[in-house]
Amino acid sequence: MIDVLGTEAAVRDPARLRAVAATGLPAAPHPWFDRLVARAGQAVGVPVVLLVLIERYREILPGAVGLPELLQQRRETPLARSICQYVIGARARLAITDVRRDPVLHSNDGVRDLAAAGYAGIPVHGRDGHVVGALGAIDVRPRAWSIDELNLLDGFAARCGRRLQLMSASAPPDPPPPAPSPVADPSPAADPSPVPGRTLWTPRLPPGLVLDPHPRPGGPDIALAGRWHGEPVTVVIRAADDPAAVRRFHRRVAVAQAFRRDPPLVSADEYRWHDERTLVLARAAGEPLRPDPDPAQWSAVIRLAALLSTWRPDPSDAAAWTVDYPAWIARHERTGQLTADDARRLRILLRRCAGDRAFAHGNLTPGSVVRLPSGRLALTGFAAAGMYLAGFDLATLALVAPDAPSRRDIDDRVADADIAEPFTVNLMLHAAETGATPPGTTTPARLAQRHAAIRAARRHAHLMMGRLGIA
Numbered sequence: 001m002i003d004v005l006g007t008e009a010a011v012r013d014p015a016r017l018r019a020v021a022a023t024g025l026p027a028a029p030h031p032w033f034d035r036l037v038a039r040a041g042q043a044v045g046v047p048v049v050l051l052v053l054i055e056r057y058r059e060i061l062p063g064a065v066g067l068p069e070l071l072q073q074r075r076e077t078p079l080a081r082s083i084c085q086y087v088i089g090a091r092a093r094l095a096i097t098d099v100r101r102d103p104v105l106h107s108n109d110g111v112r113d114l115a116a117a118g119y120a121g122i123p124v125h126g127r128d129g130h131v132v133g134a135l136g137a138i139d140v141r142p143r144a145w146s147i148d149e150l151n152l153l154d155g156f157a158a159r160c161g162r163r164l165q166l167m168s169a170s171a172p173p174d175p176p177p178p179a180p181s182p183v184a185d186p187s188p189a190a191d192p193s194p195v196p197g198r199t200l201w202t203p204r205l206p207p208g209l210v211l212d213p214h215p216r217p218g219g220p221d222i223a224l225a226g227r228w229h230g231e232p233v234t235v236v237i238r239a240a241d242d243p244a245a246v247r248r249f250h251r252r253v254a255v256a257q258a259f260r261r262d263p264p265l266v267s268a269d270e271y272r273w274h275d276e277r278t279l280v281l282a283r284a285a286g287e288p289l290r291p292d293p294d295p296a297q298w299s300a301v302i303r304l305a306a307l308l309s310t311w312r313p314d315p316s317d318a319a320a321w322t323v324d325y326p327a328w329i330a331r332h333e334r335t336g337q338l339t340a341d342d343a344r345r346l347r348i349l350l351r352r353c354a355g356d357r358a359f360a361h362g363n364l365t366p367g368s369v370v371r372l373p374s375g376r377l378a379l380t381g382f383a384a385a386g387m388y389l390a391g392f393d394l395a396t397l398a399l400v401a402p403d404a405p406s407r408r409d410i411d412d413r414v415a416d417a418d419i420a421e422p423f424t425v426n427l428m429l430h431a432a433e434t435g436a437t438p439p440g441t442t443t444p445a446r447l448a449q450r451h452a453a454i455r456a457a458r459r460h461a462h463l464m465m466g467r468l469g470i471a
Contacts, residue, residue: 002104005257007089008271010131011054011079016088019130020053022168025062027076032163033063040137040156041065044149048114048138051124051160052084057208057229059084059133063160066138068113078208078229080272080282081110087121087134093150094121094134098142100374107267107372118143120150122157127168135160206273209280211235221249221383228272228280236279247320248383251313253279255382258311266307267378284378286370292402293366300377301369302409305393308379309358313387321387322357325350328429337432345470346425353389353421360392361385365400389422395430399457424464431457 010016033051041049051063059082061067061075071077079085083105087094096119099105110116118139126132135157205211212225222237238249256271256279269281289297313321329350333343361368362384370378394410401407414423431454439450 002086002094002102003089004086004104007086008257010089010091011085012056013130015128016130016132017056019126019128019168020055020132022127023053023132023164024167025053025060025164027058027060027074028062029064029075030062033160034065036156036159037063037135038065040135040153043152043156044120044137046118046137046139046143048116048136048140050084050136050138051133052082052136053124053133054079054082054085054088057206071113077110077113078231080228080231080270081108081113083108083110083114083116083119083138084121084134084136087123087136088131091123091131093123093154094119095145095150096120097144106374107270107376107378114138115140117141118145120145120153122150122153124157124164125161126164132164205278209233209235209273221245221252226280228282232283233272234269234281234283236281238277249277249279250317251320251385252383254313254317255385256281258313259379259382266304268382269380284370284372284380286372286378289366289369289371291366295403295405297366297371297377298402298406299409301364301366302394302397302406302413304369304377304379305361305364305397306413308361308364308393309390311359313359318387321359321385323386323388325354325389325425325429332429332432332436335436337436338428342428345465346428348470349421349425349465349468350389353419353425356390356419356422357387358390358392359385360388361396362388362392364393364396389425390417390419391423392426392430395423395426398427398460399430399434399453420464420468424461424468427457427464428461431461 037049037051041047046066048066049064050061050067052059052061057079058076059079061071061077064072064075083099086104096102096105098117099108099111099119100117105111105119116138118141120137120143121134122136123131124133124135135153137153208229210227222239224235224237226233226235236249236252238245253271253274256268259266259268267284269284272280272282274280289301293301326347329338329343329346332338333340338346361379361382363381364379368379368381370380372378391414394413398407398410401410414420434450435454439447442450
C-alpha cells in the first residue's frame with residue numbers, strides 16, 4: 001500500500017532536500033545517467049527507464065530513455081505528476097503490476113503522460129544515506145516483476161547512487177537547521193474578509209503558486225483560484241482565528257489528505273500543500289453530474305455514500321468532528337422548521353442511537369460529484385464533513401433521489417445496515433435544514449420540485465417513526 005502522508009513528510013525533510021541540492025544537477029540531460037538508464041531498460045526489457053531526483057515541488061530527470069519528446073527535452077515535471085515520489089516515502093522497492101488499477105496512482109496524470117502500466121521503483125541514495133530519488137522502470141503493459149528483474153534494477157540504482165555521492169562530495173556540509181520562521185500574521189490595518197475595496201492579507205506562499213487576485217467568499221475561509229506550477233488549483237485561506245475556524249480548517253486539511261487513498265474510489269480535491277493558514281487543492285478534472293443523473297450514475301453515488309462511512313478521523317480529534325444533534329434539533333424547533341411533536345419524537349430516537357456515529361461527506365449531492373476521465377467518481381466539497389449519526393449521506397441522497405427505484409435502493413441499504421433509527425433522524429433534520437436554506441436562483445419548476453422533495457422526505461420520516469413505534 002502506498003503511504004501518501006508518509007511520502008509527503010519524507011519529501012519535505014530538510015536534510016533530504018539538502019542532499020538533493022548537493023548533487024548540483026539541473027533539470028537537464030546528463031550523458032552518463034542517460035547511458036546507464038538505457039542499459040537498464042535493455043537489461044529488464046522495458047521501454048521507459050528514469051533516474052528521478054525528487055525536489056520539494058518537482059522531480060527532475062537527469063537520466064531518461066523512452067519519454068515523450070517534449071518531456072525528454074524538458075527533464076522536469078510537477079511533483080503532482082510524479083510516480084517515483086512514493087519510493088521516497090517507502091524507502092524500499094515499489095513494484096506495481098498495473099498502476100492504472102492502483103487506488104492512489106490510477107488518477108495520477110503522470111500515468112497517462114507515460115502510458116504507464118507496470119512500474120518498478122528502486123530507491124537511489126545520496127549524501128548521508130538520504131533517499132534523493134528513484135530509478136523507475138515503466139512498461140506499457142501490466143507486468144508481474146520477478147525477483148531477478150528487481151535485483152538487476154537494484155544494481156543499476158546502486159551505481160546511480162555512488163555517482164551522485166561522488167558529485168556531492170565537494171558540496172559544503174549541511175548547516176544547522178534554521179529556527180522555524182513564524183507564519184505571517186495579518187496586518188492590523190488589513191481586513192482578511194473579501195470586501196470590495198479592502199486589502200486582502202496574503203500569506204507567504206511556496207514557489208510556483210500564483211493566486212488570482214479576486215477571492216470568492218467562503219465563510220470563515222477565503223477561497224481563491226490559482227495555478228500550482230502551471231496547474232489549476234483552489235487555494236483556501238483561513239481568515240478567522242477563533243477556535244471553531246481553526247478546527248474547521250484543520251478538518252479540511254485532514255479530509256483532503258485522507259481521501260486521496262482511503263476508502264478506495266473516494267477522493268477529495270487532491271491535496272497539494274498547506275501551512276497553518278493556507279490549503280492548496282488541485283481542482284477535480286472531470287464532468288460534474290447533472291442535477292438528475294442517470295440511474296447508473298446514481299447507483300455509483302449511493303455506493304460512494306456507503307464507502308465514506310468506512311473511514312474514521314483520529315480518535316484524539318473526535319470531538320472536533322462530532323455533530324451536535326441536540327443543538328441541531330433545538331435550532332430547527334426554534335425556527336419552526338420542526339414542530340414541537342417532531343422535535344420530541346426525534347429526541348426519543350436520538351436517545352436510542354446517539355452513539356451510532358459514522359463519517360459522512362456532509363453535503364453529498366450530484367453537485368459535489370464529478371466523473372473523472374478514467375470513469376471513476378470523485379467527491380468535492382468536504383467542508384461540512386464530520387461524524388454524523390449513521391446514514392447521513394444516504395439521507396442527503398434520499399432528499400434529492402431522482403426516481404422511485406433510487407429511493408428503494410437507499411431504503412434497501414438502510415435495512416441491510418440496520419440503521420433505521422439514525423437514518424430517520426437524519427432524514428427529518430436534513431429536510432428541516434433544506435427548508436431553512438434560501439434556494440439559489442432557479443426556475444419555478446425547480447422550486448416546486450424542491451418543496452415536493454421536502455414534503456416527501458417528511459412523510460417518509462413520519463412513516464418510519466411509526467414503524468419504529470415512536471408515537
